[in-house]
Amino acid sequence: xxxxxxxxxxxxxxxxxxxxxxxxxxxxxxxxxxxxxxxxxxxxxxxxxxxxxxxxxxxxxxxxxxxxxxxxxxxxxxxxxxxxxxxxxxxxxxxxxxxxxxxxxxxxxxxxxxxxxxxxxxxxxxxxxxxxxxxxxxxxxxxxxxxxxxxxxxxxxxxxxxxxxxxxxxxxxxxxxxxxxxxxxxxxxxxxxxxxxxxxxxxxxxxxxxxxxxxxxxxxxxxxxxxxxxxxxxxxxxxxxxxxxxxxxxxxxxxxxxxxxxxxxxxxxxxxxxxxxxxxxxxxxxxxxxxxxxxxxxxxxxxxxxxxxxxxxxxxxxxx
Numbered sequence: 001x002x003x004x005x006x007x008x009x010x011x012x013x014x015x016x017x018x019x020x021x022x023x024x025x026x027x028x029x030x031x032x033x034x035x036x037x038x039x040x041x042x043x044x045x046x047x048x049x050x051x052x053x054x055x056x057x058x059x060x061x062x063x064x065x066x067x068x069x070x071x072x073x074x075x076x077x078x079x080x081x082x083x084x085x086x087x088x089x090x091x092x093x094x095x096x097x098x099x100x101x102x103x104x105x106x107x108x109x110x111x112x113x114x115x116x117x118x119x120x121x122x123x124x125x126x127x128x129x130x131x132x133x134x135x136x137x138x139x140x141x142x143x144x145x146x147x148x149x150x151x152x153x154x155x156x157x158x159x160x161x162x163x164x165x166x167x168x169x170x171x172x173x174x175x176x177x178x179x180x181x182x183x184x185x186x187x188x189x190x191x192x193x194x195x196x197x198x199x200x201x202x203x204x205x206x207x208x209x210x211x212x213x214x215x216x217x218x219x220x221x222x223x224x225x226x227x228x229x230x231x232x233x234x235x236x237x238x239x240x241x242x243x244x245x246x247x248x249x250x251x252x253x254x255x256x257x258x259x260x261x262x263x264x265x266x267x268x269x270x271x272x273x274x275x276x277x278x279x280x281x282x283x284x285x286x287x288x289x290x291x292x293x294x295x296x297x298x299x300x301x302x303x304x305x306x307x308x309x310x311x312x313x314x315x316x317x318x319x320x
């Protein structure tokens with residue numbers, strides 16, 4: 001009899017423990033949610049003073065019990081001289097991992113300058129350990145930004161490890177990029193790993209590169225179209241007039257396919273193609289695969305080895 005009377009206590013104590021945990025978690029969520037809201041509004045006000053304003057046609061806070069969510073309906077991001085709008089923006093932060101945030105973006109995204117970008121739901125994520133230790137990424141499926149380009153999938157990421165340069169990476173599949181009027185480069189796969197000077201990072205990246213003379217370090221570029229694969233490494237920057245300035249060492253697995261691409265995309269003549277093939281034969285006798293030549297951008301012109309591929313117009317530089 002005595003044993004049967006003691007049996008309910010473990011169950012009762014377990015229930016009490018569960019109730020206490022629920023109460024403590026709810027208390028934490030309410031306090032932390034208020035802190036997140038206040039921090040968000042404080043940061044938004046700080047950006048507004050810098051000329052960057054985020055507004056919503058309608059907004060809601062939620063996410064209980066495991067997330068903090070801010071649903072922004074028809075968001076608009078106002079920058080100096082331009083305004084960008086989207087269909088919906090959902091900001092999410094895990095309650096048990098407050099150093100990581102996720103943003104879900106529904107398109108189309110339009111700008112007051114006339115650009116329209118369509119895509120399926122895009123996801124941006126960021127994780128912070130400290131001001132100089134963070135990483136962020138943006139994944140965009142079914143991207144269309146006509147006439148400038150498109151991609152079946154685009155992934156862009158950046159990482160700060162505390163040094164003087166930030167690591168950046170890009171990966172795209174079934175992509176097309178407008179190089180200049182009438183020249184659309186189509187690729188099956190494209191990837192990039194590079195590093196950018198910290199002092200040049202910001203909305204005026206191009207202007208900062210041109211003013212400082214710093215260059216973007218290209219650790220590796222890999223482009224694939226059909227059986228053709230081209231890899232490259234080197235550095236790129238901007239001259240004071242906005243012209244691209246730099247050198248990339250390229251390696252191509254098929255010379256014949258690469259020359260056909262130059263004919264199609266850059267208007268390389270049969271005569272120049274034959275001259276280039278002859279010079280490569282002299283420089284690298286007997287090689288038709290793994291051809292290595294420098295791609296050089298200088299004085300508004302783009303060269304591959306000794307042959308000029310095209311003229312490069314200066315990039316528009318915003319004032320610092």
